[in-house]
Amino acid sequence: MRSLGTASVAALRQYVRAAESAGVDITRLFDKASLNPAILDTDDGRIDGEQLQHFIHLLVEQTRNPVLGLETGDFVQPGTYSVLGYITMSCATLGEAVARIAPFEKLVGDMGTTRLAVNGDEITLAWNCNYDDPMVQPHLVDNVFSSWVNYARWLSGNDTASPSLVRLKRQSPGEKLERAYQSRWHCPVQFGADENSITLKKELLDTRLRQPDPLLRKTLEAHALTQLASLDTDSDLTSKVKYSIQQQLVHGITRQDMVADDLGMTSRTLQRKLSQEGVSYQKLLDEVRLKMAEDYLLNSELPIPEIALRLGYIETTSFHRKFKAVKGKTPGEFRASRGQA
Incomplete structure (x- = not known):
């Protein structure tokens, strides 16, 4: 069976909101899908595509709703699309936003790929679904298109903006x-139909958006390119190790043997496999810690000693020393700089 890649936690959250609205027992659903609910507390976490597909399958089974995918589109938010959502928010026109889908959609997940074609006065966005579960496929396509339509209406402030045709x-x-x-x-x-596609009139793409910010868009796109590069260089194993480490750090724990056990192997085997890929457990731990540290410092008001504790440091001074060695600033200086951005 081919790998379904990974999916962002942001994409999972949309289904969780829909499930909660339908009165589904989320705790039980996560347990059946072998997902840790704590992943929802992370902003940039990723899960296996197989896990998201299984989660959607279970949700379809439990709700018995033949148009579940269509209705989950009602729960779309800017954060659903990870950094892509914020890039599109800063675009000047709907056309600019649409043009960002294909280059950056991998940040949302490997659920599918978008192809754009121009024909006269119309633009067609065809979406190829990568997920292979016949129960999940139609709902996933419905979700993607419904989310696109709802999000485009929100971006433009035009509740009646619509495609000219959906196939x-x-x-x-x-x-x-x-x-x-x-x-x-x-x-x-x-x-x-022979494809899944949305067709739009070109004139609709000229619709002005509410919050154009070219400078912010440029900054966000640079950040998105860095994230894409990280996804491209991470092997399937390193992605799984990073995810497992992240799950541990949510509870302030950092143990290689627990990560190995989570992946169904011994600590020694994990160490050998990582070595074969030219990385070490410590290197991956440092990378995950740094990303989580930056997120805590920029997006929370947690005291620095508390952040150090959450990242598994026994002493705050160790966190200070490690962070400054990489970023050139102490955690306090880095946090202060957010107001100057």
């Missing part, structure tokens, strides 16, 4: 439920 590979869910698609998207919807 879906999935078979019709029945005449009554077809109306649910048309009432949300305000356009013709073709079922049983």
Whole structure:
């Protein structure tokens, strides 16, 4: 079976919000999907694609809702798209935002890929779903398109902005439920099509957005490119080790043997496999700690000693020394600099 890559926690959160709204027991759902609910407390965590696919499968089974994917699109937020969401918020027009989807969608996850085509006065966005569970596929496509439409309306401040046509590979869910698609998207919807695609009039792409900020967009895109480079260089094993470390650090723990056990191998085997890939457990631990430290310092008011404790440092001075050696600033100086950005 081919790997389904990874997915951002931000993408998972959208399904969690929909599940909670439907009265689903989230704790039980996470347990069945072998997911730790603590992952929701992280801003840049990632999970295996297989785990997200299994989570959606369980959610479809439990709700028995034939248009679940369509309805989960109602729960889209800027954060659903990770840094891509904030990049699009800073764009000047809807067209600028649409053009950012394909280059940066991997940050949201490896659920699928977007292809853009121009035909006369129309633009078509075709989305190829990578997930292979036949129960999950139609709901995932529905979610992506419903989220796109809702998010575009929010970005533009135009609640009536709509595609000119949506084509879906999935078979019709029945005449009554077809109306649910048309009432949300305000356009013709073709079922049983040869591709999953949304078609937009070019003039719609000229719609001005509410919060254009070219300088911020440039900064965010630079950050996004760095994140993409990290995803491209991480092997499947290093990604899983980093995720496991992150899960431990949520509880202030850092133990290689626990990570190895989480991955179903001995500590010695883990050390050997990482060595074969030219990395060490300590290097990955340092990378995860640094990213989490930056997030805590910039996005929380936690006291620095508390941050050090959460990152598994026995003494705050050790955290100060390690952080300054990499960033050239103490944690306090780094936090102070956020107001100058």
